[in-house]
Amino acid sequence: MKPSFVKNIFLRLLIFFIFLFLLRFAYIISFNRDFCNHSSSSNFCFFSKTSSSSLQRQSSQITFLPNFRGSTEYDFYSKIFQDFIFHGFLSPNSSSFSLSSSHVIALKDLGINQSFSLSSGIISASNLPFSDQFFDFMFFHKFDLPSSIPVLGFVGEIGRTLKPSGVLVIHIETKDFYAFRSVLKLFDFCNFVEARDIPGPSPSIPSIRQIILKKSRNSMNKIHREDNECSVSGYKIQLIKNLEPLIEKEPLKPWSTLKRNLKNVKYLSSMVDISFKPRYAYIDVGARSYGSSIGSWFNERYPKQNKTFEVFAIEADKSFHRELQAKKGVKLLPYAAWVRNETLFFEINREPTKTIEVNKRNRGNRGMGRIQPVQSSINFEGNVDKIRGFDFAEWLKGEFEERDFVVVKMDVEGTEFQLIPRLIETGAICLIDEMFLECHYNRWQKCCPGIRSPKYDKTYDQCLNLLSSLRKRGLLVHQWW
Incomplete structure (x- = not known):
């Protein structure tokens, strides 16, 4: 049998089966x-x-x-x-x-x-x-x-x-x-x-x-808040009851207390399902370096339920800007969180009780920064920079909605006593799902037993009252140090 004849029969059979397949299709x-x-x-x-x-x-x-x-x-x-x-x-x-x-x-x-x-x-x-x-x-x-x-x-x-x-x-x-x-x-x-x-x-x-x-037959069915009070429903009260208790007595060693207390923290995202949120954000107010809390704590420990969080770093100290700008996924706001938009003075305070000579020797250990509406303050020895302050509450209201999932860590060297009332006054506090707040008070000084630091004029009881009042308002807030 000729090869051409076999090839011809094979091609005809192939065409026939293709035709049957197309007919069935x-x-x-x-x-x-x-x-x-x-x-x-x-x-x-x-x-x-x-x-x-x-x-x-x-x-x-x-x-x-x-x-x-x-x-x-x-x-x-x-x-x-x-x-x-x-x-x-x-x-x-x-x-x-x-x-x-x-x-x-x-x-x-x-x-x-x-x-x-x-x-x-x-x-x-x-x-x-x-x-x-x-x-x-x-x-x-x-x-x-x-x-x-x-x-x-x-x-x-x-x-x-x-x-x-x-x-x-x-x-x-x-x-x-x-x-x-x-x-x-x-x-x-x-x-x-x-x-x-x-x-x-x-x-x-x-x-x-x-x-x-x-x-709704009315396409514009969104509920607009008439007042600045957050709703505190039964489920939110129960969530707050499930949080770790606030530390009633002033700790003698705050950093050691924080290390122990971190093991007891009941994160909101470990108690509830956050799947139905269109947006997830972590806002580090007073971020300092990337490793201060973003890299060492939030990225490592916070339970995210496999969600991708936007990270906002609010930091006024220019010495940390380059590092934060270089980090992928971090949006730097190089300003000071404040109660309005205005120019402020940013102080780098290095232990007011130490001499300038000691501070010069320890220049590598940069002190904590504070913002001041005026250029000078009593008991201050350090550097002063002009910076831009922005209305943190209004920024929150313009950037997020109540249906978003927003986590805030706030470490603002005493300015929390101005920022928190502003958040409550504007209703922006209702946009925050969970807050980690470091409240600054006149702690005992390590160098001088029996003497409290003059850096802050608030007491531990005032900090405790601030945290308690936030929980009563329905905010899941944790102590931070």
């Missing part, structure tokens, strides 16, 4: 179009992008689902959707959406034919390829988005595509009220309908908190 597409095929023998599901006017087959992607109908998950979500139908949140006329393509099968089996999902390839950006006010019902059994997708952008797309009075359902595995409140703030274009705990789909997830929201 065209048959499936014609019956399934953009939706899942629900014949009992098929597990094929096809999805495509949609235009702003109607669903069209663009950049289509094929996804093969496992045998979903026979699974425990199918039974679980079928009952969930049946319950929504019974309570009027869902109907056969509803246009519904779920991130999971398997849930679309359960929805369509219940007669919700206008049910849509997106493949993982299409949800690679925050834009949802659907027209405005397209859906009556949107369901999210979890809200884990790729890190490349901005949370607020995706939330905005949910608000855009959900109809007024449309229903939004969120499932979260945690039960803490902090996460619940975070959900309400994140979806602030919706009104709260109900929240309840339901049995989970498997022993590994024994319980789920189901939150039902309804989109």
Whole structure:
């Protein structure tokens, strides 16, 4: 047999099989179009992008689902959707959406034919390829988005595509009220309908908190604070009760006390779920060097729940600016945190009881800096620089929202007694989720037993009262040294 003849037969067979494959493919597409095929023998599901006017087959992607109908998950979500139908949140006329393509099968089996999902390839950006006010019902059994997708952008797309009075359902595995409140703030274009705990789909997830929201007919549904008082709800009071107790008696060795107390600190992010926050920030007020707290404490010890935090270093001392500017991921604000925008005088104080000669020998050990509204002060020997002070409270209000997760460490050499009242007065204190505050008082001097430092005029009791009052206001504040 000639080689050319064999080759010819092989090519004809290849063309025949390709033709059969294309014929079968065209048959499936014609019956399934953009939706899942629900014949009992098929597990094929096809999805495509949609235009702003109607669903069209663009950049289509094929996804093969496992045998979903026979699974425990199918039974679980079928009952969930049946319950929504019974309570009027869902109907056969509803246009519904779920991130999971398997849930679309359960929805369509219940007669919700206008049910849509997106493949993982299409949800690679925050834009949802659907027209405005397209859906009556949107369901999210979890809200884990790729890190490349901005949370607020995706939330905005949910608000855009959900109809007024449309229903939004969120499932979260945690039960803490902090996460619940975070959900309400994140979806602030919706009104709260109900929240309840339901049995989970498997022993590994024994319980789920189901939150039902309804989109407000008024698109501008954001709640604007009328006063500067933070709400202190029951869950926040309980969180504060769970914090490590404040040290009632003045410690003789503050640094040793801090080292011991750090082991007892109950971090907020170790007690609650912070997943539903669109933004995470650590603000180091009085940062000094990178290793003072950013590198040695926050990056190493603070429980971040795998979230990426923006780091802001507020430091007026110019000697630390170059180092902070060189650190990747650190945003330097080279100013002094103050109660208004104005020029200040920055003092580098090196132990007022020591001689200038001793200070010259120890020039490498740079003292702690203080800001002063006036150029000179009593009992001061050191360097003075003109610096720019900025209204820290107003900056906070312009940079963050209550739905963000904001952690503040404040070490401002006594200025906390001006900054804290300003934060309370403006309501900016409500933007802070957790604070680590070093309160400065007239400590006992190491050099001179029985003599207190004249550097600060506040007492330990005044510091204790400041910390206690902040906790009563609902702020999770920790002692820092």
